[in-house]
Amino acid sequence: MERERTLFLVKPDAVQRGLAGEIIKRLESRGLKLVGLKLMQVTRPIAEKHYAEHKGKPFFEGLVQFITSAPVVAAVLEGTNAIEIVRATNGLTNPLKAAPGTIRADFGLEMGRNLVHASDSPTSAAREIKIFFKPSELVDWTRDSDRWIYE
Ligand code: IDP
Numbered sequence: 001m002e003r004e005r006t007l008f009l010v011k012p013d014a015v016q017r018g019l020a021g022e023i024i025k026r027l028e029s030r031g032l033k034l035v036g037l038k039l040m041q042v043t044r045p046i047a048e049k050h051y052a053e054h055k056g057k058p059f060f061e062g063l064v065q066f067i068t069s070a071p072v073v074a075a076v077l078e079g080t081n082a083i084e085i086v087r088a089t090n091g092l093t094n095p096l097k098a099a100p101g102t103i104r105a106d107f108g109l110e111m112g113r114n115l116v117h118a119s120d121s122p123t124s125a126a127r128e129i130k131i132f133f134k135p136s137e138l139v140d141w142t143r144d145s146d147r148w149i150y151e
């Protein structure tokens with residue numbers, strides 16, 4: 001069993017639309033454990049660092065403008081295969097292609113307003129968690145329901 005941590009963002013469109021609680025609820029209900037959580041304004045330097053892999057692409061400037069346009073809710077989620085599980089819960093990048101039942105399909109229409117972010121690999125997760133959270137902001141805690149979620 002691979003117990004992982006991943007960075008999750010409720011992007012500005014979802015926060016503005018009042019969907020932050022509902023979106024985080026889906027991940028909690030799935031069995032993922034919150035180990036970090038905060039509302040924050042993303043600055044341009046943070047945005048450019050976070051999205052460094054997309055620098056030079058035609059949508060990069062719009063993406064940075066968007067992610068810095070209003071607050072995000074940043075979270076670190078922990079669980080078995082958390083990285084793949086959260087990506088699957090989010091759905092494909094383009095809401096048009098995302099499967100019904102995923103966050104992006106259920107709440108979104110367009111790629112540039114797709115509500116959520118999640119790390120795509122263990123390397124990205126380690127890198128992105130460090131960008132958004134100080135070690136002291138992550139809480140190691142024992143969840144009493146773990147034995148009903150993990151075999
Ligand atoms: P991901 O969020 O599913 O990992 P990435 O390819 O890493 O998708 O792209 C980061 C974000 O950039 C996407 O979530 C989406 O909001 C935006 N994006 C990606 N490709 C496009 C595009 O072609 N047009 C507009 N926005 C895009």
Ligand code: MG
Nearest residue numbers: 117118119120
């Ligand atoms: Mg990505």
